[in-house]
């Protein structure tokens with residue numbers, strides 16, 4: 001599996017050192033942008049993304065937890081971001097248009113759902129989106145407990161993608177650790193996001209490697 005550590009769990013006083021760890025051990029760098037409206041929390045925005053962009057050596061994977069995500073696609077593409085995901089709950093009928101816009105700007109487009117959205121709601125975007133992000137906690141905060149029902153959602157989505165002969169990566173985000181990574185891989189996950197289990201570990205680079213090989 002690919003490992004996309006979430007910078008949200010990093011030490012913000014020493015971001016340069018933290019990004020250094022990701023440059024050596026991550027596959028993607030997962031960046032959680034929150035607006036305090038779509039989710040009840042605010043993380044970081046463009047001032048941090050702009051500082052990171054020139055030092056990030058791995059593809060930047062921006063997870064937008066904001067209302068009106070379409071407002072930010074162009075700016076993200078100008079920063080050299082590789083993957084952009086936005087919530088289906090925030091985009092509604094604009095979802096297909098958002099996917100096309102992101103792809104038109106040369107980035108990979110991902111559609112995200114929270115644990116209370118039926119996974120079938122993603123099916124209309126199979127064949128359109130480059131990847132899907134299944135939240136295994138409710139978006140908004142790091143350090144929450146993995147919701148085990150997410151495994152069935154990943155498996156159902158994987159089966160539907162296969163049934164349609166399409167290709168799309170499945171990314172999973174929230175409470176991911178060595179305790180559930182193998183089960184996620186078996187369910188059909190391709191990319192795992194991990195915040196606390198990487199950054200709170202004694203050896204973050206080894207923790208990333210363990211997730212990759214789970």
Ligand code: DX5
Pocket residue numbers: 006008009030032063137138139140141142143144173174175176193194195196197
């Ligand atoms: C939650 C974020 C996650 C979070 C994951 O809203 O989307 O990316 O940082 O953190 P952990 O791995 O600690 O659950």
Ligand code: ZN
Pocket residue numbers: 006030031032063173193
């Ligand atoms: Zn995230």
